[in-house]
Amino acid sequence: MIELQQVTKRFGMTVAVDAIDLTIETGELCVLVGTSGCGKSTTLRMINRLIPHSAGDIRIDGTAVTDLDPVQLRRRIGYAIQSTGLFPHWTVAQNIGLVPQLLGWPKAKIQARIEELLALLGLDRTEFWTKYPHQLSGGQAQRVGVARALAGDPDILLMDEPFGALDPITRENLQDELLRIQQAVRKTIVFVTHDIDEALKLANRLVIMDQGKIIQQGEPWYVLEQPANAFVENLLGKADRGLKQASLTLVTALMDTLDESSRQNNPPPIDATATLKDAMSAMLWHRTDRLNVVNAQKELIGQLRLDRMLRPKER
Template identity: 50%
Template sequence: MIELQGLTKRYGETRVVDDISLTVEQGEFCVLIGPSGCGKSTTLKMINRLIAHSEGKILLGGEDITTLPPERLRRRIGYAIQSIGLFPHWRVADNIATVPRLLKWPASRIAERVDELLALFQLDDEGLHDKYPHQLSGGQAQRVGVARALAADPDVLLMDEPFGAVDPLTRDTLQAELARVHRQTGKTIVFVTHDMDEALRLASRVALLNAGQLVQYDRPAELLVAPANDFVRDFIGRADLGLKLLSRRRVEAYCRPAQRTRNNAIASAPITWQVDADDRPMALLGGRLGESDIARTVVNTEWTATPEMSMKEALSRMVWFRVTALPVLDGEGRLLGEVTMSGVMGHRS
């Protein structure tokens, strides 16, 4: 648990962080977000004393961080930044072992821990153990950076725009992986970004900062549904608020029972799925935009949905393929139910 109490950082007369108080509970994924110069990065760096705070208090597990020597404190807190932070003259294994070595773990325990982390980040099967950072792809280097931060098994992980320098596709993978690692390890994470989509995707709580002050500290859904003021609304992006909300929600919450038929006879319901003997959808009867109600559309694997898919993506597929419904499939491709264009409005969760 991390508690910031009246945290302030002054440079001369300027207050770059101004009286911020917030509590990050154990296991929480807290994202600090805001425009450039809002003090989010400064706030993060005050937690591990890379920057000294001017006023207020920071408690880590109830303990004032200034009671520990800074090096000891930092070895207890994971710290990850962009991949430039990897040491170029150290192999991947040495980079990951940074903190355990500083803590003077026995060599066998360090080796074990490195292998464990390489496995956790799915880096073990690529022979990366002995490679140098310049031999890694951007995504791999970033994973090594996060693995290094986790090496000594800290309770708290601080991440300063770790995915800022990778391409969108890799970032997407890394975000999914970080979310998985967070679920698996239950670490408390404080994460700085300026990317609202990243924040909404990862956060369990979002702290929105502006000009050094905390504007709103809330669950992502609350931030979207009940923004505290116009600044929040503008920052999230007024224009696609609805889509952002949908990006937080999964298909399973919108999935409803589908009408099935074994032949291509038109059923009574406006949308009917023709399925094969294994309950796999073969065609959609009706429900195609711009066509008559009796049109038969062969199901294409690209316009199907899974329960884990975000509603934003499902909606996007409906629009792109000009259908008013998507079949929701399980892992074997069997029909679980359907999501429909009109159903997007009726949220049940």
């Protein structure tokens, strides 16, 4: 658990973070989102003491970070940034193995951990073990950066705009990869972004900041349905809030069980992992009011109808 109590950061006369309170539960993926200069990156960096806080308390599992040795603290917290921070003259394997080496792991354990992380992030050992950062694409370098952040098996992972410089397709793929990894390893992740769509996709807890303050926090559904003020509403996007809500719900949540007519009509298929937003797009494209939902084996498991999607919310 990470707890921030009345945390403030001043740079001279400028207040960058203004008396914020935030509790991030163990295993939660918490996303800090807001416009440039709102204090989200400063908040992140105060957690691992890259930036000292000016007032208030920051605690990890009940212990104040100021009571911990900063070097030891950072070695037990993974940190991934937009520029990756990879050492240019070190191979992929050397970069990933840095923190385990500093922690004094045996050589065989370090090698096994590097191999495990390369597999977890979809990087072939034979191809990438001896490559250098300049030989990697942006997406590959970012994967190595995430692998390095995970290498010491930290309980906490801090990520500061890690996918911000990537093209949309690579960015979406790495977002999916992060969600898959989080399902597998259940780290406590604090993720900073200025992209509201990325924030909504990733967050268990969404924290919206403006001018150094936390304006609203909660589950993405709650924030979308009950924005605290005009700033939050504008950040979420007034015109497409409905589509953003649809992107948070899988088609399986609203699909109907199969009946004889659904088997006979044979509408276009949609994957069970798709969202209601994907379904709306498919319905418009195919000019249909229903879709057959199929599983990974392409077996028919249900049907999604437009009128079911348009019923009043049951939440």
